[in-house]
Amino acid sequence: MASASITKDPGDLMVRAALIIQNWYRRYRARLSARQHYALAIFQSIEYADEQGQMQLSSFFSFMLENYTNTHKEDSALVSRLFENTRLESKDREEYVGLIDVPDSYDGPRLQFPLTFTDINLLLQAFKQQQILHAHYVLEVLFEARKILKQMPNFTRIKTFPAKEITICGDLHGKLDDLMLIFYKNGLPSEKNPYVFNGDFVDRGNNSMEILMILLVSFLVYPTDLHLNRGNHEDFMMNLRYGFTKEILQKYKLHGKKILQVLEELYTWLPIGTIIDNEILVIHGGISESTDLSILQQLQRNKMKSVLMPPVSTNQDSNIKKNKVGSPSAAAGPSEQSASEQLTKLEWEQIIDLLWSDPRGKKGCYPNTSRGGGCYFGPDVTSKVLNKNQLKLVIRSHECKPDGYEICHDGKVITVFSASNYYEEGSNRGAYIRLSYGTSPQFFQYQVTSTSCLNPLYQRVNAMEFSAFRILKERMIARKTDLINAFELRDHSKTGNLVLAQWAFFLWESILGLNLPWRSLSSHLVSTDASGSVDYMSSFDDIHIEKPVKDMKSDLIETMYRYRSDLKIIFNIIDTDQSGMISMDEFRTMWKLFNAHYKVHIDDSQIDELASTMDSNKDGNIDFNEFLRAFYVVHKYEMPENPLNK
Structure with a gap:
């Protein structure tokens, strides 16, 4: 009997092949997704650590106020800069705006006051062409907006209707393309x-000024239909670190200082929240177990000059009087520069919680250790605050989310974030929310598309991952001496190697203060042998801080590099004439105070030697910005060419 030939069904082979390819592709996408997740975790962890450092500056400013002014009693400008409200009366408006002419040669947008819808369109078209609005119009807009904002309550109350929805946007952070895309998809502001x-x-x-002008001009045209809440970055101290101050001074070299002075006060008059339909609380950050809307609605918000400037201790802080303060515009006169010019400690903390807090799944309310300000609040805290105030929902922003929004706490907290590609091209979508009376929120996602966004996913993940590990390496090199000391304490046999678990959990997390999956990231950061031991010195093979001065000690280099942003902010406050120069005496005084407060243990002699060397023309002054630019990181690697590596 002839044996029957066995042939496989071609259709079956095709199905099996398709399943193999499908499984491979799913694993491939999962690996890319994991790499993307780790990169986002690095970006966010370092962002929050930087904000934590910024918040920690607040205690230093109180320390500096007490000590610096004791040695420089004649310098009352520092006290005024830090703790007194700047009031620009009507005569100052004429001085600021009236004396700035708009030349015939200016070919940018010319605003006509009172503003109309035409001016909104005019600005949008001009900014699309990368034109700059003249300083005269910028100041006019700031003064006009301040005048209306001063009449507004701390919480704006608005209502929706089935035929009149309202759109809520989160953080934009100077990303003009995102605002343009929102207006394209959702329509321009109107009644x-x-x-x-x-x-x-x-x-x-890079376009914070453009966004601010569009929003403020729209607010002036539709003051009852466009609402602006204060965020933690509407703060002159935050702007010093995160770029807006620099942007203004670059775009407005002649009148930038005037713009900054007016803007500094305008921030203080922005409402701190919006309540929609008496059910939905819209605030930038979050809440805490002690959030009290009755206190928040009554306090004088313009006294919050900066969230980084806590009230100077007074006897009244321990016993807040819940008196009726009336209209927020009823501020004390210029002659009453005293404790009455400040919020009480309780009031200050109430606003800090509103602007800086983040929701978490864990019950209770506990310190926001990532940011250094506000709190983490759990679902029980959300329910308690909502029930107490007869509210149903909190909408907040403040945190970048991969999808542009996130719902948590059993649907009672929504985060909306409107800046797409926030950390890197392709890192996240942006989103906005539309609300209508009696219906569930509608979410709209988008992503600004650039040339790199059209690249294949693996290329976008590679680029994002490369950028994330670059900034993580810079954070590592800033603590190189501390890390090596910690490694060597664990390396009892002096082999230069550690068990991966020790390297990851006992050292990196405690020294760098970054809560990251270090073992999963180790292949990018350190050489590991087959047994799982790591050569801890290999962490620094491809990066170093360039020495501005030969034979400079490593610990001093790292300290200056690590605290360069803080030092620059402190310098900018002391540099009241905005000259960009600092005397040797001022530098020594500032450093001694900084050294004493931060306990960085650098000998004064080292600083004196460094300062003398940096005084290139020996005139007793240092260009402080140039001084800090001398400390920069050199990377010895380039973007990996192979997109399928790892």
């Missing part, structure tokens, strides 16, 4: 198309 912009309009992006 029939109201908006709430929930803080953090500025900083980090």
